[in-house]
Amino acid sequence: MTRPLRFAVIGAGMAGILSAIELRQAGFDDVVVYEKADTLGGTWRENTYPGVACDVPSHLYSYSFAPNPDWSHTFSPGPEIREYLERVAREHGVLERIRFGTEVTRLERSNGRWTVEAARGGREHVDVVIAATGVLHHPAYPDIEGLDDFGGAVFHSARWDHRVPLEGARVGVVGTGSSAVQIVRALAGAAGRLDLYQRTAQWVLPVPNPAFTDEERARYRAQPEAMRDLREELSKTFTEGFANAVVDAESPQVKMLEELCRANLETNVVDPELREKLRPGYRAACKRLIISPHFYEAIQHPNARLVTDAIVRVEREGVRTVDGELHELDVLVLATGFRVDRFLRPIEVTGRGGVSLDTAWAKRPTAYLSISVPEFPNLFMLNGPNGPVGNFSLIDVAELQFAYVMQLVERLAEGAAREVCASQPATERFEAARVEAAQKTVWVTGCRSWYLDDRGIPAAWPWTMDRFREEMAAPRLEDYDLVR
Numbered sequence: 001m002t003r004p005l006r007f008a009v010i011g012a013g014m015a016g017i018l019s020a021i022e023l024r025q026a027g028f029d030d031v032v033v034y035e036k037a038d039t040l041g042g043t044w045r046e047n048t049y050p051g052v053a054c055d056v057p058s059h060l061y062s063y064s065f066a067p068n069p070d071w072s073h074t075f076s077p078g079p080e081i082r083e084y085l086e087r088v089a090r091e092h093g094v095l096e097r098i099r100f101g102t103e104v105t106r107l108e109r110s111n112g113r114w115t116v117e118a119a120r121g122g123r124e125h126v127d128v129v130i131a132a133t134g135v136l137h138h139p140a141y142p143d144i145e146g147l148d149d150f151g152g153a154v155f156h157s158a159r160w161d162h163r164v165p166l167e168g169a170r171v172g173v174v175g176t177g178s179s180a181v182q183i184v185r186a187l188a189g190a191a192g193r194l195d196l197y198q199r200t201a202q203w204v205l206p207v208p209n210p211a212f213t214d215e216e217r218a219r220y221r222a223q224p225e226a227m228r229d230l231r232e233e234l235s236k237t238f239t240e241g242f243a244n245a246v247v248d249a250e251s252p253q254v255k256m257l258e259e260l261c262r263a264n265l266e267t268n269v270v271d272p273e274l275r276e277k278l279r280p281g282y283r284a285a286c287k288r289l290i291i292s293p294h295f296y297e298a299i300q301h302p303n304a305r306l307v308t309d310a311i312v313r314v315e316r317e318g319v320r321t322v323d324g325e326l327h328e329l330d331v332l333v334l335a336t337g338f339r340v341d342r343f344l345r346p347i348e349v350t351g352r353g354g355v356s357l358d359t360a361w362a363k364r365p366t367a368y369l370s371i372s373v374p375e376f377p378n379l380f381m382l383n384g385p386n387g388p389v390g391n392f393s394l395i396d397v398a399e400l401q402f403a404y405v406m407q408l409v410e411r412l413a414e415g416a417a418r419e420v421c422a423s424q425p426a427t428e429r430f431e432a433a434r435v436e437a438a439q440k441t442v443w444v445t446g447c448r449s450w451y452l453d454d455r456g457i458p459a460a461w462p463w464t465m466d467r468f469r470e471e472m473a474a475p476r477l478e479d480y481d482l483v484r
C-alpha cells in the first residue's frame with residue numbers, strides 16, 4: 001500500500017532545494033517549499049559582503065548529483081554559489097514549488113497532521129515537515145554601548161548595505177571570524193582606512209585559492225568522471241585531515257594543522273609586535289579555523305590597523321577603545337556571527353500532546369542525531385542541533401541526513417506507520433554519549449567559540465565523519481516511536 005503524503009519544506013536555501021529535488025526524485029510530488037524571502041539561496045542570498053566565498057573547496061561544496069565544471073576558483077565567490085543554487089533549482093523544477101515571501105510562523109500537530117501557518121495568512125495541512133531553516137541564519141549583534149549613536153553607516157556582515165560607498169571610507173570591522181577575515185582581505189587597499197577590532201586572535205591556515213584554467217574547466221566539462229574523482233579526493237582529504245581529526249585533540253592531524261598555522265604566522269607577519277598580537281593563546285582548530293592565504297598580507301597593508309584594545313563604546317564619530325582613543329570611522333561592520341541556537345525558531349512549534357518546542361528546548365536545543373525530536377513526529381531537521389559543523393561541506397552533511405530521513409518517510413509512505421519520531425530514551429542516550437565524547441575534541445581545549453553551548457559543551461557532532469556516515473546509512477528503528 002502506498003499512502004499519499006503531502007510535504008512542507010521550510011526554507012529554500014541549499015538544504016531546502018536539496019529536499020525538493022530529492023522528494024521529486026523519490027516520486028513525492030505533493031511538496032510545497034515555504035521561503036520567507038523573495039529569492040532562494042539562504043546563506044548565499046544573505047551574505048553579499050565584499051570578499052564572500054566558501055572556505056570548503058567548491059568541487060566539494062556542490063551537490064553530488066550536480067557537479068559544476070565551471071567553478072571559477074578552488075574556493076569560489078558567494079555570488080557564484082548563489083547562481084549555482086539558482087541554476088540547480090531551476091533545472092530540477094524546484095522554482096514552481098517555492099512559495100516566496102511566505103514566512104512560516106506556526107506549526108501545530110493536530111489530528112495526526114501538521115498545520116502550517118504563514119505570516120501572511122493561510123493554513124495548510126501536511127503529513128511531513130522538513131525544516132531546512134538554516135544554522136547560520138539569525139545575525140548575532142554585539143552588545144556594545146552607543147551603537148545607535150554612530151553617525152556613519154553600521155550594519156551586520158550578513159546585511160551588507162551596498163548603497164554605502166567604501167572607496168576612501170574609514171571602515172571598522174568588529175570580529176575576527178571567517179567573514180571578518182574575508183572582508184578585511186577585500187577592503188584593505190580599497191577603503192581609505194581599515195580598522196579590525198580583534199577580541200580574539202585566530203589561527204589562519206594559508207590554503208591557496210587558485211583560479212581554474214579554461215583547460216581545466218573544459219576537461220571537467222568533457223570528462224565528468226574527472227570531476228567526480230576530484231570530489232572524492234577532496235572528500236577524503238577533508239574527512240581524514242580535518243573532520244576526523246578535530247574530534248581528537250591529540251590526533252597527529254590536529255598537530256599538523258597547528259604547525260602549518262604557526263609557520264604561517266611566523267613567516268608572514270614581519271613586525272614582531274603585530275605578530276604577537278595576532279598570536280592566539282589557544283590551540284589551532286579550537287575555534288573554526290580561518291582559511292586564508294591573504295589575511296596577514298591584508299592586515300599588514302599600510303591602510304589597515306589591528307586594534308586589540310577592547311571597545312568600550314561607539315560614539316557619533318567612531319569607536320572608543322579602552323585606552324581612551326577615539327577611532328574615527330565612516331562605516332562600522334559587525335562581523336559578529338550568528339545566533340546558532342535558533343534552528344526552526346522563532347516558528348512556534350507545537351507537537352504531540354500540545355508540547356511546545358520552546359519547552360522541549362528550554363535548556364538548549366537537542367535532537368536525536370540532530371534530525372528528530374521526541375513528540376514532534378514526522379518533523380525532520382536538516383542541519384539541525386548538534387550536527388557536524390566545522391570546516392567541511394554542509395552540502396555533504398545535508399545529503400546524508402536527507403537520505404536517512406527518506407528511509408523514515410518510506411515507512412510512512414508504505415503505511416508501516418503514520419507517525420515517526422525519535423523516542424525519548426534514545427534521544428537521552430544519544431545526548432549523554434554526545435556530551436561525553438565532546439570532552440575529547442579540540443573544541444574544548446581552552447577557547448571561546450560559537451561551537452560551545454552555555455555549559456561549554458560543543459554543540460556539534462563529536463565523532464568522526466566516518467561514524468556520521470555509518471549512522472546516516474540506515475535508521476535504527478528501535479530508537480524510534482512508530483505509531484501505526
Ligand SMILES: Cc1cc2nc3c(=O)[nH]c(=O)nc-3n(C[C@H](O)[C@H](O)[C@H](O)COP(=O)(O)OP(=O)(O)OC[C@H]3O[C@@H](n4cnc5c(N)ncnc54)[C@H](O)[C@@H]3O)c2cc1C
Binds near residue numbers: 016103
Ligand atoms: C558567510 C558564510 C560562509 C559559509 N561558508 C561555508 C562553506 O564554505 N562550507 C560550508 O559547508 N558551509 C558554509 N557556510 C554554512 C552555510 O550556512 C551552509 O553551508 C548552507 O548554506 C546552509 O544551508 P541551509 O539551507 O541549511 O540554510 P540557509 O542557507 O540558512 O537557508 C535557510 C533558508 O530558510 C529560510 N527560512 C528560515 N526560516 C524560515 C521560515 N520561518 N519560513 C520560511 N522560510 C524560512 C531562510 O530565509 C533561508 O532562505 C557558510 C555560512 C556563512 C554565513
